[in-house]
Amino acid sequence: MSMYWAALLLDNAGDSSLRIDPCGVAVWALQFTPRVAQKDQTVLLEVEQSLRLFGGEDHMHQLVEEGASELGVSRLAWAPTSLAALACARVGIRDGFAGPLAKVLDPLPFECIDAVNVHGATLARLGCRTLADVRKLPRGGISRRFDSQLLLALDQAYGLRSEGYPWVTLPETFSAKLELPGRVDTAPGLMFGARRLLVQLGGWLAARHCGVTAFTLHWCHDTMRTRDAGDGGEITVRTAQSTQSVEHLCRLLTENLAKVQLLAPASDLVLSATEVTSIIEESRSLLPDARATGEAVELVLERIEARLGKKRVLRPVLTEDTRMEWMNRWQPMDAKRPTTKVRQVPGPQPTWILKTPLRLDVMDERPLYQGPLQLLLGPERVEGGWWHRVKDTEGSGQRSLNVARDYWVALSQHAGTLWIFQQRLPKDEIASWYLHGLFA
Numbered sequence: 171m172s173m174y175w176a177a178l179l180l181d182n183a184g185d186s187s188l189r190i191d192p193c194g195v196a197v198w199a200l201q202f203t204p205r206v207a208q209k210d211q212t213v214l215l216e217v218e219q220s221l222r223l224f225g226g227e228d229h230m231h232q233l234v235e236e237g238a239s240e241l242g243v244s245r246l247a248w249a250p251t252s253l254a255a256l257a258c259a260r261v262g263i264r265d266g267f268a269g270p271l272a273k274v275l276d277p278l279p280f281e282c283i284d285a286v287n288v289h290g291a292t293l294a295r296l297g298c299r300t301l302a303d304v305r306k307l308p309r310g311g312i313s314r315r316f317d318s319q320l321l322l323a324l325d326q327a328y329g330l331r332s333e334g335y336p337w338v339t340l341p342e343t344f345s346a347k348l349e350l351p352g353r354v355d356t357a358p359g360l361m362f363g364a365r366r367l368l369v370q371l372g373g374w375l376a377a378r379h380c381g382v383t384a385f386t387l388h389w390c391h392d393t394m395r396t397r398d399a400g401d402g403g404e405i406t407v408r409t410a411q412s413t414q415s416v417e418h419l420c421r422l423l424t425e426n427l428a429k430v431q432l433l434a435p436a437s438d439l440v441l442s443a444t445e446v447t448s449i450i451e452e453s454r455s456l457l458p459d460a461r462a463t464g465e466a467v468e469l470v471l472e473r474i475e476a477r478l479g480k481k482r483v484l485r486p487v488l489t490e491d492t493r494m495e496w497m498n499r500w501q502p503m504d505a506k507r508p509t510t511k512v513r514q515v516p517g518p519q520p521t522w523i524l525k526t527p528l529r530l531d532v533m534d535e536r537p538l539y540q541g542p543l544q545l546l547l548g549p550e551r552v553e554g555g556w557w558h559r560v561k562d563t564e565g566s567g568q569r570s571l572n573v574a575r576d577y578w579v580a581l582s583q584h585a586g587t588l589w590i591f592q593q594r595l596p597k598d599e600i601a602s603w604y605l606h607g608l609f610a
Contacts, residue, residue, distance in 0.1 A: 175215065192213055248267060
């Protein structure tokens with residue numbers, strides 16, 4: 171199974187004087203995927219299953235990289251494995267998908283993988299400089315001379331063995347602390363550090379699908395303070411409605427801090443979410459939710475039909491027909507519904523049917539579809555359509571759509587459970603097999 175990893179290095183961030191706790195960055199990253207791991211000063215994200223949700227690779231890259239930059243992370247890389255992403259981040263390679271993984275990793279110095287770098291002195295004496303040099307050594311000799319972690323790390327980095335991490339769990343409440351790089355004498359000056367904490371808060375809110383209606387910023391006074399200044403101060407900001415917008419929260423906090431006067435220089439900040447509520451997601455369906463609008467779907471469809479025309483708004487209607495492809499008809503909204511009871515076709519029905527049945531190959535009188543098919547259940551005989559005639563495209567006459575089929579439920583080793591049928595023909599003719607549906 172393919173993987174898509176991102177590695178965020180925090181030990182040498184863009185602004186090394188203002189550091190963010192790796193735990194805080196890991197919590198922020200949970201908005202993109204539940205598969206987030208923290209390893210020393212590195213946060214790893216596995217985002218393969220989230221790419222489609224966030225609009226593809228390019229948009230995911232943009233969101234993660236912009237947010238990471240806000241948190242002070244300047245060394246970030248993407249690769250098919252976590253150790254490959256970490257190695258690329260350490261040497262400044264942004265895209266580990268630029269070529270085959272082996273060609274990306276082989277030229278890198280072996281120091282970029284911790285389990286290999288532990289034996290750096292010995293490997294250097296053996297003439298190794300790059301990961302390719304280490305891989306050229308006999309595996310038997312490596313396993314006897316070094317610990318098992320070296321080969322394991324190499325195999326994991328090159329995607330030859332699976333990787334496993336204890337995933338970071340999302341906390342029930344939010345509270346984050348930041349040590350300021352120096353003494354801050356004015357309240358507006360706290361916004362530089364407070365913004366980074368608000369970015370973390372925004373990630374936590376998105377991961378919990380919640381919005382904040384009140385948050386508190388607390389600052390600790392520096393030890394070099396007057397006796398009556400106290401240990402620190404705080405300010406609570408409230409919003410008119412629940413929100414996840416970091417920009418909106420920053421604007422509100424900036425306006426409120428402009429009215430505050432610090433009693434002593436501040437050295438640390440603590441941000442807490444004091445009031446959090448669930449956000450009701452808006453429906454993205456073409457049809458509005460009747461529970462929210464109080465309007466029946468039929469009335470909404472009538473308005474759409476009046477705007478687009480009757481031929482553009484159709485509804486499915488079951489008809490009294492045992493042939494699966496003719497059992498459902500699309501009709502205008504104002505068409506009269508059938509009053510007769512629709513007969514049900516016996517036997518199991520597939521989840522999807524093909525618009526045009528696919529003719530199957532036959533070997534030794536057995537139908538084939540990605541290999542021989544095993545008949546599980548059947549036959550269920552379906553006949554009908556002698557009354558249904560359409561214009562013949564090859565001539566001026568008409569042809570009948572009468573069918574005589576024996577349906578079977580069949581099992582394919584590779585394609586799963588299928589719905590196939592065999593045409594009933596005179597005895598002197600060979601009946602053909604067709605694939606008509608697939609079961610979920």
